[in-house]
Amino acid sequence: GLGAAVVISIGSGGAWAEGGDAKAGKKVFKRCVACHNYNKEKNKVGPHLIDIVGRKAGIVEKFKYSKSLLKMAEADSLVWSKENLDKYLTKPKKFIPRGKMAFAGLKKEDDIENVIAYIKANGG
Numbered sequence: 001g002l003g004a005a006v007v008i009s010i011g012s013g014g015a016w017a018e019g020g021d022a023k024a025g026k027k028v029f030k031r032c033v034a035c036h037n038y039n040k041e042k043n044k045v046g047p048h049l050i051d052i053v054g055r056k057a058g059i060v061e062k063f064k065y066s067k068s069l070l071k072m073a074e075a076d077s078l079v080w081s082k083e084n085l086d087k088y089l090t091k092p093k094k095f096i097p098r099g100k101m102a103f104a105g106l107k108k109e110d111d112i113e114n115v116i117a118y119i120k121a122n123g124g
Contacts, residue, residue, distance in 0.1 A: 019082070020110075025118025028111045031103070039123045046101060049124040052080050053116065068098040086112055 029038065035046040042048055047060035057080055058065045058073035065073075072078050080088075088095040089112045091105045106112050116124075 020113035020115070020117030022114070022117040022121040024110070025114035025116070025121075028106070028115040029118050031106075032115065035101075035103075038119050049119050052124040053082065053085065053120050055080050066096070066098060066100045069096050069100070072096060082116060085116055089115065 032038075035044050036049050037044060038049040040048065041050050043060065043063045047063040047065075056073065057078040058070050069078075078084065084095075086109075089106050092099055092101040092103055093105075106115070
């Protein structure tokens with residue numbers, strides 16, 4: 001019984017990662033690297049992205065989040081699931097009004113899938 005559960009959890013993680021191309025995502029991440037670290041727990045203008053996928057929003061230590069993100073995180077128990085990251089990376093200001101991220105968003109679904117796969121493959 002337990003062995004099957006382990007296989008299923010590993011399998012679902014692998015299936016999720018196949019949703020994007022991490023290699024292609026490296027190119028897309030060049031737009032993010034000025035403000036975010038993905039491979040070390042060091043904040044820049046934005047919080048680091050270590051373990052971002054599945055992480056509760058607003059919890060990185062020593063990062064001053066916007067009031068609107070913190071309010072959403074508290075009220076909705078906002079977690080950075082693939083679905084929420086997808087919405088956020090498409091239109092950050094629509095997903096979190098008055099949020100701090102000064103990025104217009106990614107227009108192409110492939111870019112979003114790929115950058116999430118890249119971050120996930122490299123510590124996020």
